[in-house]
Amino acid sequence: MPKKLTFFTNAVKLPLVKTDIHPKYYQDCKISCACGYSYISGSTLPEIKVEVCSNCHPFYTGKEKFVDTEGRVERYQRKVEVARKAKEEIKAKVEKKQEKAQISSNVKSLKDLLREVQR
Numbered sequence: 001m002p003k004k005l006t007f008f009t010n011a012v013k014l015p016l017v018k019t020d021i022h023p024k025y026y027q028d029c030k031i032s033c034a035c036g037y038s039y040i041s042g043s044t045l046p047e048i049k050v051e052v053c054s055n056c057h058p059f060y061t062g063k064e065k066f067v068d069t070e071g072r073v074e075r076y077q078r079k080v081e082v083a084r085k086a087k088e089e090i091k092a093k094v095e096k097k098q099e100k101a102q103i104s105s106n107v108k109s110l111k112d113l114l115r116e117v118q119r
């Protein structure tokens, strides 16, 4: 004879959930992006402002764009530009030096001139 199964419902009484500890939940929180796009979502804040969203982030748009708010990219680009200019200056100086050296090596001594004349 199979053993008879018995179910006990509400056998364990759960402790009461604490009240008034949760923040207010807004079902219609407006999330507005700097690009002008806005979304409606649930949040404990009535309104959220963001600088980048899935409408304008390069990962989603596939277009190359710098996402930068503190001017770090500009600062980096400035540094790169300064470094490039310095490199060009050094290169120009070296070329000038080489040119001078070549000119001085082209100047023939009296001994060389005499040798050429004798030939």
Ligand SMILES: [Zn+2]
Binding pocket: 033, 034, 035, 036, 037, 051, 052, 053, 054, 055, 056, 057
């Ligand atoms: Zn956006």
